[in-house]
Amino acid sequence: MDPIQARQKNQAAYRTLKSTIDQSYPAGQFVAILEGSVVADASGIPELTAALTARGSNPKEALVIQAGVEYPEAAIIFAASYRR
DSSP states (O other), X not given: OOHHHHHHHHHHHHHHHHHHHHHHSOTTXXXXXXXXXXXXXXXXXXXXXXXXXXXXOOGGGXXXXXXXXXOOSOOOOOOOOOOO
C-alpha cells in the first residue's frame, strides 16, 4: 500500500473509531492508528513512539491523535504572502 492510501485508511479508521476512542481512553491520551486499527496508546509522545518502535512499527507511518480532542476535517497549516 502506498503512503497516500495508508494515510487515507488511517484517517477513515479514525472517523469510524473516534467515539470508541473517546470512551475507551482518558481525555488527552495519545492513540496511534496504523493500518486502520488502534495499535498503541500512551500518556505522551515519547512513550507512544517507544511503544510503536517496540512492536516493530514505524512511528512516522501512524496517525496519532489525542482522545477527547475534536479535530477539523481540514485546516490551513501555513499561509503567507511573500513580496520581494
